Amino acid sequence: MRSLLHALIxxxxxxxxxxxxxxxxxxxxxxxxxxxxxxxxxxLYKMKxxxxxxxxxxxxxxVDPMFYAAACRFDLADGLVRIRAPGDVPFWSASVYDRSGxxxxxxxxxxxxSEKLDAVVLTPAQMIDVRRDLPEELQGAIFxxxxxxxxxxxxxxxVPDDSWKPIVSxxxxxxxxELQDY
Amino acid sequence: MLKTAFLTLLSLAMAISLGGGSVWYALNAQxxxxxxxxxxxxxxxxxGTQDADPYSxxxxxxxxxxxxxxxxxxxxxxxxxxxxxxxxxxCAYTIEGGYxxxxxxxxxxxxxxxxxxxxxKARQAALQSYDVLRRPDNSVVIxxxxxxxPGNWLLTGGFGKMYFVLTFYDTPIASSTGLSDVTLPRILxxxxxx
Numbered sequence: 001m002r003s004l005l006h007a008l009i010x011x012x013x014x015x016x017x018x019x020x021x022x023x024x025x026x027x028x029x030x031x032x033x034x035x036x037x038x039x040x041x042x043x044l045y046k047m048k049x050x051x052x053x054x055x056x057x058x059x060x061x062x063v064d065p066m067f068y069a070a071a072c073r074f075d076l077a078d079g080l081v082r083i084r085a086p087g088d089v090p091f092w093s094a095s096v097y098d099r100s101g102x103x104x105x106x107x108x109x110x111x112x113x114s115e116k117l118d119a120v121v122l123t124p125a126q127m128i129d130v131r132r133d134l135p136e137e138l139q140g141a142i143f144x145x146x147x148x149x150x151x152x153x154x155x156x157x158x159v160p161d162d163s164w165k166p167i168v169s170x171x172x173x174x175x176x177x178e179l180q181d182y
Numbered sequence: 183m184l185k186t187a188f189l190t191l192l193s194l195a196m197a198i199s200l201g202g203g204s205v206w207y208a209l210n211a212q213x214x215x216x217x218x219x220x221x222x223x224x225x226x227x228x229x230g231t232q233d234a235d236p237y238s239x240x241x242x243x244x245x246x247x248x249x250x251x252x253x254x255x256x257x258x259x260x261x262x263x264x265x266x267x268x269x270x271x272x273c274a275y276t277i278e279g280g281y282x283x284x285x286x287x288x289x290x291x292x293x294x295x296x297x298x299x300x301x302x303k304a305r306q307a308a309l310q311s312y313d314v315l316r317r318p319d320n321s322v323v324i325x326x327x328x329x330x331x332p333g334n335w336l337l338t339g340g341f342g343k344m345y346f347v348l349t350f351y352d353t354p355i356a357s358s359t360g361l362s363d364v365t366l367p368r369i370l371x372x373x374x375x376x
Contacts, residue, residue, distance in 0.1 A: 102230060103231055
């Protein structure tokens, strides 16, 4: 009887340890996180629409129905990544996420220098290199220093009503996510 | 000998099933740590950031969420009306009151996965602040239901559990200091189909 009680207590203690271990391992081993889902849907440096409007089920869930969004995966080990979109929509915002989907940095059209979305994501080390000799075409860009290698950038745009749908769709279709030489 | 083996097996089975099961349960519960409650509305300002608790992090990884950033906006979710009863798709509601400062907000009726509910009609179950009518004191009254209503009408329909998702974009309340004295609209039940 004593030993049964002993085993039960040991079991409960073990359950606590397993709970904590599983909790911390879920983010490491998840195959359903945003990165994995996007990897199945599109390549690196390709803008992929997230909303269901573009056809097919939404890739990443929980997008506001009054928003269109597009995402692209990048790897800063390859070089800087530049995100551009022509801005003639009522509201756009952009977020940079790390490999596991944590929001590193976000900004919207009021934070930008102009109506256009023009941002460069780079590591602090690349920032030092770029600052030494800033290329002409990057003068107006927003520089996002992110201490990451792999990451995701998401561009969201507001669709106030049906008449804006084609305009906002075009905004996202013309958005580009490309490796930048420096 | 056999008794020792049985007891070892029992402890191991308990540890794995209870430990794994409790994580699964915790990740599926809608309520969580790090929540901020204002009236019937709940927000998770920390979700999807590096500062989030391990449960939010696991949930983000498991569900593939890409949460809104601070400069983008903040979402509030309601699952109960003011009397404490769960929101239902077959019921009509009135959402009334003022809204905190933001460039604009959107409101939509959602199902359990927090996607917008399918109304089966051309009209979406969503509203936004640029096309609502306001009262002289700048407050907004929204009628929620499957019957057309004058003023602001949020179309819903069907049966089952419902959530309201209210998102403020480009708002000072998304920074943690702004959340202390925010008031959000009340959700009142107006009636249900039998």
